[in-house]
Amino acid sequence: MADMHPTPPPFLPEGSKDETLPANLESRRYQMFPVLSEAEINRLRRFGTVRRFGNGVRVLEAGHTTFGMIVTLAGRIAISRYDGLGNSYPITEHGRGEFTAEVSQLSGRPTLVNGDAVGEVEALVISPANLRALVIAEADLGERIVRALILRRVGLIEANSGGPVLVAPDGHQRLHQLRSFLTSNGYPHVVLDPQVDEQARTLCEYYQPGPEDWPLAVCPDGSVKKNPSNAELGRCLGLLPELEEAKVWDVIVVGAGPAGLATSVYAGSEGLSVLALDQRAYGGQAAASARIENYLGFPTGISGGALAGRAYVQAQKFGVEVAIPAPAARLICDTYPLQVQLADGKRVQGRTVVLSCGARYRRPALDNIAQFEGRGIYYWASRIEASLCRSEEVILVGGGNSAGQAAVFLAGHATKVHMVIRGDGLKSTMSSYLIERIRATPNIELHTHTEIMRLDGDDEGLKGVRLRNNRTGDEEDCNVCRVFLFIGADPNTDWLGDCGVEVDPQGFIRTGHDVTQAQCRANFEAGVYPKDQPVRAALETSVPGVFAIGDVRAGSTKRVAAGVGEGAQVVSQIHAFLASLPLAV
Template structure:
């Protein structure tokens, strides 16, 4: 059996990942669960199945293993004072590892709702447990637990699926059949045709053939059915910075919260390679790391997260409001918070569809950086996101050509302008726009750009093109809702939406808008988080006003005289 203890996270953070509680701490934790007994050889939890929750060991030994690369890997053996579980147990999702009793075992099972209560009630112990849960998830991501994606590294659908899992912080393993014998064996075993690739082998053993993100999410247990009878205090549509901030603040103040997103948590901020102007992080932090922390925080406070679940219609003619989902489900809430942000604008250039997903990308994660390693790439855009991506890609690519419509100093923070100017492998070309793309079979070979003042065109060989040309409001699904918007499609709030509106409230009572989707918002992560905090105060005020009894009608004159 292979060992994974030599991997970085396990080797350097093992003491924090697999901490052991003393007898007094065990007693404090045990009151949140119920005792269970297992015989030697019995499974406490299986990969792909929702188990009993966090398991605190009272006596005996339990071996934790994971499957990967055609072999079973030993992670750790738990004894008295250790506990079993990782981030999935915060929300009752399926296990990513197998847990087997080596001896007779006594344990305390702490289900998801009681685990969240523990984290709040036992602050010091809860902090240690929360850190361990996060580190264990990091270890599983590093070691390749979870579903196995089989397909060529540069295939557009492989990138689509692996990016989806990566953006949702879910472990996975990707195997290229050109280089991996296990991948070839899986293809032969399941008689997979070339046009059916990529395939995904889920932890449950189910095989998917080139699935959609929704199919993959349901197969690995990321999302499940929503209770149609439950009335939530708040339904948040969108899990970017503003949506997650709303979720955390609302849930921490006792409101029941459901948060939806059609793709992944983090929004556009999650795609930022490094954010250096966010308060409190002087050395910077990646967008994914920042949003991952917010996502874990939301789970800690009991936010129900349905990702990916797409909202397609908002109905607020009656109380309560309803959100209709693409699955046909309907959820109801006393308040709705629109945090749908903006979607990436696409270049208006011929043949874009041919290269989309394989050679043209809209974010620069470590996955894209690996593809671009040693290659010549082009990046178009002039905002901070484009600047952050340029710096990140320049550390891996051979050369980066940065194309912008205006001088960078007019649209980008000065610290990024200075840093890019100092990079020896970055060429800055401003006053231009993309004119054409060249290549074949989805492989980009060169781009041409046009000088906006002279019309002169230049051609440059590149393997990848990264587009950061801004975004448009994600409000198409609101067209029938009656919510007022500005001429660009951003949602009006407060005094701009109508009289006597709460801060951040739209023209529909009880419906609020935060973050980039809001008209006149400041397109910065910190501003979006601020919206999320501010809107919770407005929600409390709205709910208080909605619960007040209506004033009695004025009495008729004759009745008044009689009284």
């Protein structure tokens, strides 16, 4: 439950220090902070309004201000990071021709920095909507601006600065879960341990958190929340906007993995109003891939997180409203427009709905597995999890491509990766290039015909694992504290029952010809022989106006590129469906 406080407690000291960019970004400073020419400034004037700010006026306030972009025309604007605890860290000053903003401003989210007028300031203020129009209309200039916005966000992440401050004892289970949520959404944050940090200790003395109150989360606006849910944290950061129930969207995309992001980008770029919902983070399971090496156009490979991050920025550029975390709980098809009911009971309306809701991670049938999730049991391998594995041996369960990518990634951090599979090898489940890489990595050991039989641990986390070789019957106890599970996923379709979206026996959604075939069989068995079966678009489900793409679709190719292709393909089918509607709808 949130415990709100409008400003940081007055006894928290305010500090100030000079900071430089992280070393890996210092060489790109000119791209992060470009200076626009007089001609370029003149090209931007039609997108904004000139405003004046007196010396010392706070032009931007972290956690509050939602300007799109501010271009300095006269005077200077001092930009500083602000962490909600009163600490201010100078970043830069914007003089004539320089501009404020980072990727949050494309969609009008609250700024992560403070900006103060130095001297009398004249500036061109551009709204979020006009900023998006600018980067589309002025292609070359827009490219430079968007690159700067992305690099500024990267700079905040690399410097562990800006965004919320999470306060909890080191290793707390909920701390890991919130950090994973923020990291997956490309959001900078700071972590403080009250046992070693004076400010964190002072904050805890003020709020007196009980065992169920960890972590404390200090939002950029200074408000404090006790053990917030992902949704509460998302609201305080602007990741989860207030959605208008009366608004009717052209397209509601449920699931912001590669397929859903592709639909969002293509539909948004073609002028359709798009709302994209995801229950945890953009990118889906693909975002957990350390390196995708067979995606067209990236000969040296690209991480799933980088690919998803770029697509997310593209979606914002084209005006897509992305709401995270916003789990869909029910699809309502007996009225039109169609409705998606969220987990919090709110409903949103759409002329069409695209189901790209992917799948849920499978969990082994181990009695106490929930006890150790986030404290030794993990379903993805990001930088956060990798940092926990230094100087440790880990177990990774699974034999698919995602498991292979994770194994190679973790091998660069852990002393040894024990790869556990129930089959007799990887050839039938994994791409050959990954198999060769695993063979060439000396600290990866493959255990075939093996599975986990038991997890051991206590309230502090996982302490050990018992393995069984199903061929020999031998069992072995391993003193391993980290287990990564990549054993596949089940289609996330349980919430569609009320709508009657047709699924196959495994729960995957039937579309197009498969729907027609299923109807033919049902009619034949019932003794009905209609002359004409209804014709559906290739990606349309049994419910008109509802489409399915990506991993959740029956018969789909479970690859990132295939999902992106279906995400693009469905947009033409959406246009055809919308064109068939009566004008009054």
